Amino acid sequence: MEHLLPLFSIVVAIALGAISPGPSFVLVARTAIAGSRGAGLGTALGMGLGGLTFATLALLGLIALLAQVAWLYLGLKILGGLYLLYLGWRLWRGAREPLAVDTSGQAGQGAGQGFWRAALLGLVTQLSNPKTAVVYAGIFAALLPAQPLPLWLAVTLPAAIFTVEFVWYALVATAFSAGGPRRLYLGGKTWIDRLAGGVMAALGLRLVFEGARG
Template identity: 55%
Template sequence: MSSQVIFLSILGTILIGAISPGPSFILVSRTAIAKGRAAGIAAALGMGAGGACLGGLALLGLSALLLRAEAVFVLAKILGGIYLVYLGLRIFRHASAPLVFQDDGPVRATSLGGVLVASLLTQLSNPKTVIVYGSIFAALLPAQPERWLMLALVPMLFGVEAGWYLLVALVFSASGPRRAYARAKVWIDRSAGAVMAGLGTRLAAEGISSRVW
């Protein structure tokens, strides 16, 4: 395959993975609905930054290192799972809190920064993702890829991840979804929190049940 075809194949595969619902989708959509478009965009940019970091780690070969240093990988799974459980329980616990939209007033930079950091940590919390990135690169990248291909992959991975979640943020920050969310906030938040906590519990349990220890 030509380098151009390889490049598009990698980006397409990563996009399919990003579209699959998971903790990242839950966080971005809920943030956009509850806190408005600016916060949703900040969350999307955090997801893009996380995707770029994971792609960079995979290109550096750290995915292979994680597989060899199994104890480190298992520990990362446990810590990542605990973080997702924390986020899920926090969403669940505040499900009954009144909804205050922030569109009509200025949003502090610190709050947007907090949203960006939270979304970045959510994206990075699953060490399996860097393994997926590494597997995709191993399957599609040639043994000696062209220099432009290596240089272009990380920023384009940011574009793919951030672009998808920007779309999610724009859709869910629209007035229709927000009104629907306001009517069913308690149940939506409890469901989202339970799903996120469940995903984290599963990830941590996989690490704890490992025979590495």
Template identity: 45%
Template sequence: MEILYPLIGFALVHLLAVASPGPTFLVVARTAATGSRAAALVAALAVGIGALVWATAALFGLQALLVRFEWLYLTLRIAGGLYLVYLGIQLVRHAGKGDAVAAVAATSGTPSLARVFREALMVQLSNPKVAVFFGSVFLTLLPAAAPAWMVAAVLAIVFVNECGWFTLVALLFSGNTVRAAYRRARVWIERLTGGVLTALGLRLALDR
């Protein structure tokens, strides 16, 4: 039983981190409120896969690489931050328009599921701090020589937590009541969302 304690601790810490509002939450929530429920679920799946990519990279030493080569971490962070700034500015510029740029998976008409998946995945992969988070948590909670089954369990926990939480977000924000409220205040909500994305991007790019 004791060997399961690190996994339980990791699952709880990771779930708390996942539930913290961030760019991925904004993307999934807006996709759910403006697109179809299927599109929102696809966005949730993309976020889960993106987190799985970062977790796998951290398990195989990316976190140590980013710490050793600061320029690489800085480059990834600035690039990711600028991408979020771009999304935020585009969303503010096209707030409330039916032909809003697909900054967060919205285009004229109904966006393709492939485009929704790509945009949500890019937002998740835009933040290299996720890899640093995973690396730090792995070093703190997992044994130094974790067996293969534990590595597999950790990756499964990451995927289930991310997909589970954002599926809940997708289902909540795709409800008729939320959609109706969103439509009534769409311009201001999208301007606020764009502003938050821009601020998060600047913080990511400039944070020392």
């Protein structure tokens, strides 16, 4: 029972971080509203897998090591920022391109492929931000007990983090793939895509600037 409180505290802290707007939210919302609910859920799955990866690395102590190796952390910041800049550029470049949206609700021939492509994109986007990794390390270091963890907690904690991340972004995907948000998007696609691309690029520039500044 003594380990239930740190488990609950870590899950709540990670959930609050996931709810905070950022590149992950922008990507899931835009994928769901511009593509399909399935693609949005695929992206949400990728976000959950990213959270699972960060939680596992935090338990293994690798993220704490990353925080101590300044040059590696700064290098990952720059690479992650460049990746977000690339995503922002792609959104901005394609803002004027017309979009054919399938509103039939039927799964097309490439639906499965699109789901897994979106999942991979979500995973890479989640892992591209090393600041998230350090946040995980800080939360785990502050809230986990110092003594060796029981096996059940070491297994339950990453699974709980995956569930929190996936469920939140699945809710985002479901909400933004509804008819109303989709019609709003189609009516203002150019400016919405440019706004989303600008947000991605700004976050990427911030990471690059922080990494270059050291």
